[in-house]
Amino acid sequence: MSELSSHGSWPSPISAADVARGVRALAFPSVVGDEVWWEESRPEEGRRTIMRRGADGTLTELLAAPWSVGSRVHEYGGRAFRPVPRRDDKALVRMGVVFVNSPDQRLYLLEHGAAAPVPLTPEPDGPAALRYAEPTLGPDGRSVLCVREQHSQGTVRRSIVSVPLSGRGASDPSAVREIVSGADFYASPTPSPDGTRLAYVRWNHPKMPWDGTELRMGLFDGDGLTGEYTLKGSSEESVVSPVWIDDTSLYAASDWPGFWNLYQVGLTGPAIALYPAEEEFHSPPGRLGDRSFCVLDSGKVVALHGDADMAPGVYDPDTLDLAPVDTDLTSWSMLDTDGRTVVGVAASPTVPQSLVRLDPATGRVEVLRGSMESVPDTAYLPVPRKATFPGRYGAPVHANVYPPTHPEHTEAGPAPYAVWVHGGPVSHATTAFDPLKAYFTSRGIGVVDVNYGGSTGYGRSYRKRLHKEWGVVDVEDVTAVARALVERGEADPERLAVRGPSAGGYTALVAVTGDVFACGVSYFGVTDLLGLVRTTHDFESRFLDTLVGLLPGFVERYRERSPINLASEIDVPVLLLQGLDDPVVTPDQAFAMATALGGRKVPYALVEFEGEAHGFTGEKARRESLEAELALYARVFGFTSDAPPLELATEPPAPRPEPEPEPEPVQAPPDGAEAPGGEPAPEPDAAAPVAGPAARTPEA
Numbered sequence: 001m002s003e004l005s006s007h008g009s010w011p012s013p014i015s016a017a018d019v020a021r022g023v024r025a026l027a028f029p030s031v032v033g034d035e036v037w038w039e040e041s042r043p044e045e046g047r048r049t050i051m052r053r054g055a056d057g058t059l060t061e062l063l064a065a066p067w068s069v070g071s072r073v074h075e076y077g078g079r080a081f082r083p084v085p086r087r088d089d090k091a092l093v094r095m096g097v098v099f100v101n102s103p104d105q106r107l108y109l110l111e112h113g114a115a116a117p118v119p120l121t122p123e124p125d126g127p128a129a130l131r132y133a134e135p136t137l138g139p140d141g142r143s144v145l146c147v148r149e150q151h152s153q154g155t156v157r158r159s160i161v162s163v164p165l166s167g168r169g170a171s172d173p174s175a176v177r178e179i180v181s182g183a184d185f186y187a188s189p190t191p192s193p194d195g196t197r198l199a200y201v202r203w204n205h206p207k208m209p210w211d212g213t214e215l216r217m218g219l220f221d222g223d224g225l226t227g228e229y230t231l232k233g234s235s236e237e238s239v240v241s242p243v244w245i246d247d248t249s250l251y252a253a254s255d256w257p258g259f260w261n262l263y264q265v266g267l268t269g270p271a272i273a274l275y276p277a278e279e280e281f282h283s284p285p286g287r288l289g290d291r292s293f294c295v296l297d298s299g300k301v302v303a304l305h306g307d308a309d310m311a312p313g314v315y316d317p318d319t320l321d322l323a324p325v326d327t328d329l330t331s332w333s334m335l336d337t338d339g340r341t342v343v344g345v346a347a348s349p350t351v352p353q354s355l356v357r358l359d360p361a362t363g364r365v366e367v368l369r370g371s372m373e374s375v376p377d378t379a380y381l382p383v384p385r386k387a388t389f390p391g392r393y394g395a396p397v398h399a400n401v402y403p404p405t406h407p408e409h410t411e412a413g414p415a416p417y418a419v420w421v422h423g424g425p426v427s428h429a430t431t432a433f434d435p436l437k438a439y440f441t442s443r444g445i446g447v448v449d450v451n452y453g454g455s456t457g458y459g460r461s462y463r464k465r466l467h468k469e470w471g472v473v474d475v476e477d478v479t480a481v482a483r484a485l486v487e488r489g490e491a492d493p494e495r496l497a498v499r500g501p502s503a504g505g506y507t508a509l510v511a512v513t514g515d516v517f518a519c520g521v522s523y524f525g526v527t528d529l530l531g532l533v534r535t536t537h538d539f540e541s542r543f544l545d546t547l548v549g550l551l552p553g554f555v556e557r558y559r560e561r562s563p564i565n566l567a568s569e570i571d572v573p574v575l576l577l578q579g580l581d582d583p584v585v586t587p588d589q590a591f592a593m594a595t596a597l598g599g600r601k602v603p604y605a606l607v608e609f610e611g612e613a614h615g616f617t618g619e620k621a622r623r624e625s626l627e628a629e630l631a632l633y634a635r636v637f638g639f640t641s642d643a644p645p646l647e648l649a650t651e652p653p654a655p656r657p658e659p660e661p662e663p664e665p666v667q668a669p670p671d672g673a674e675a676p677g678g679e680p681a682p683e684p685d686a687a688a689p690v691a692g693p694a695a696r697t698p699e700a
Contacts, residue, residue, distance in 0.1 A: 007444035008639035070102035079289025139195025206542030308457035421500030579612030598652035
């Protein structure tokens with residue numbers, strides 16, 4: 001063991017309780033004139049509400065407990081509300097709000113000044129069996145278009161539907177009209193300005209929306225579509241976020257050139273690139289309704305662009321120039337406009353996530369709402385540096401390095417470091433303010449957040465590095481970054497940790513099989529790849545076809561790369577944190593990993609949280625998980641912390657009774673997929689519903 005410094009035990013004013021309760025996530029802003037709406041989390045209540053900022057700056061919370069806005073379409077959801085114009089008896093236009101209620105997933109309308117919302121969609125046959133997302137005002141002004149997801153007897157079916165604002169659909173299911181169906185997934189229902197056409201995005205298993213989508217268009221008569229055809233996109237091109245600029249052409253983002261760039265797409269003829277550049281002009285399409293550009297009445301486009309961190313610019317179609325907006329906020333997302341005013345969500349390394357209003361003409365940025373009531377002293381906040389490290393065969397690995405930061409401690413010499421692995425795995429880490437990182441760096445523990453191969457923000461070829469290589473490239477990249485920090489004298493080689501959520505937890509667990517890390521932390525991480533295929537939700541049920549390989553042909557690869565089968569190679573302490581209501585990575589994954597580690601006498605802690613799903617939202621879970629992580633580092637790295645001690649076990653947890661499995665129908669193979677012998681599989685019946693992931697039998 002190297003000589004220990006006081007890193008890790010520095011006194012910090014940033015407590016786990018502060019981190020857990022002090023952040024209210026802001027998302028999906030909408031603007032109409034002088035009023036702005038957005039989603040805002042209530043961590044202390046475990047719910048999300050809708051906020052409105054009036055013309056005079058007055059803030060109003062529109063949904064009181066127990067109402068909670070949030071969609072579970074694709075499980076990850078996305079935009080779940082939309083302001084809609086309503087006329088009262090005097091023909092005055094007042095804005096109401098359509099929203100998805102998280103507990104039952106029904107669509108509701110809250111009229112302006114009403115005491116309570118009223119339902120717009122029927123009560124489903126089972127809990128949350130009918131789900132809605134991305135509501136958009138219909139061209140008639142009396143309905144909303146949205147993506148609907150139906151769950152029935154183990155099958156999942158999606159479509160775009162029209163829901164009347166009159167509320168008739170709540171008692172008469174036939175009033176909710178299905179506009180288009182037949183594909184596995186839908187997004188972005190977008191009517192043309194004259195209401196005669198509808199554009200939307202669709203894709204099918206096994207593709208994910210960042211792999212290949214189609215931008216489709218059809219003639220819209222209010223009841224359905226005719227004459228549909230594909231405007232742009234394919235199984236090897238991701239097209240997202242269509243916006244009509246007139247009745248016969250749209251803007252959309254496409255990664256056809258290797259990066260998500262903006263294109264003008266007409267009803268006929270080739271699409272035209274607006275501003276070709278080797279940088280991203282759109283965030284990854286993981287959540288429905290997350291838009292990174294908007295079109296103004298002037299014809300100009302406000303577009304976010306960059307890498308993992310994106311900042312705004314104003315594109316002028318007349319001059320073909322992209323003018324940057326001068327702002328200190330470095331990480332932007334979720335733009336919206338009414339044609340004149342632009343709103344979005346933005347942050348910097350020292351400014352927490354904020355709701356902002358941008359004046360495109362002057363470049364002035366106004367903060368309308370912050371995510372924290374009080375911000376820690378900036379002297380305790382780390383300022384990250386973006387770095388590129390050499391990975392396997394010299395391939396670049398992007399990362400953000402957060403050094404230990406404290407106004408009274410400037411100790412030289414290598415420090416303990418935690419290597420962070422983001423979830424996804426097709427996602428990315430930004431440099432936006434993160435109190436979780438400051439919790440560790442203010443105590444003397446450095447953090448390096450790795451955008452390993454497969455991360456978004458660096459083009460399609462960088463994303464495709466992870467194809468068939470999950471559990472290999474990501475592990476090599478995070479290990480290479482850790483070694484590079486050691487070689488540069490920044491990190492202590494004997495006090496390195498690796499941690500991550502979900503897919504990041506999977507990478508962390510595989511990484512601790514090597515000889516670099518002294519401990520590992522998995523937040524609801526994947527431990528059994530075959531188990532994940534059997535139990536995870538439909539949206540990601542074919543994700544591993546791309547990341548690992550097509551089953552059953554690659555079944556041994558699934559076994560070889562599963563942490564639960566690599567437990568014999570793990571000799572360092574492991575912390576497993578898991579929500580017991582997680583539908584994405586089910587609780588049996590963490591429990592099985594604990595059993596495997598305990599069977600080998602490897603020290604571990606399994607900390608489970610009632611009522612928590614995929615991503616901890618409750619204050620208790622957020623606080624206790626953070627304290628457990630710090631306590632693990634204190635125990636392994638040899639310093640004294642202010643967190644309660646963590647008890648590590650070396651015996652398997654007590655066995656639990658297994659629930660009775662429910663029978664599932666057999667899932668048809670994907671169109672064009674290869675059968676085990678290499679022959680093309682027969683085409684599935686396009687009209688048949690696609691079964692959920694439990695229908696797959698990879699071990700066969």
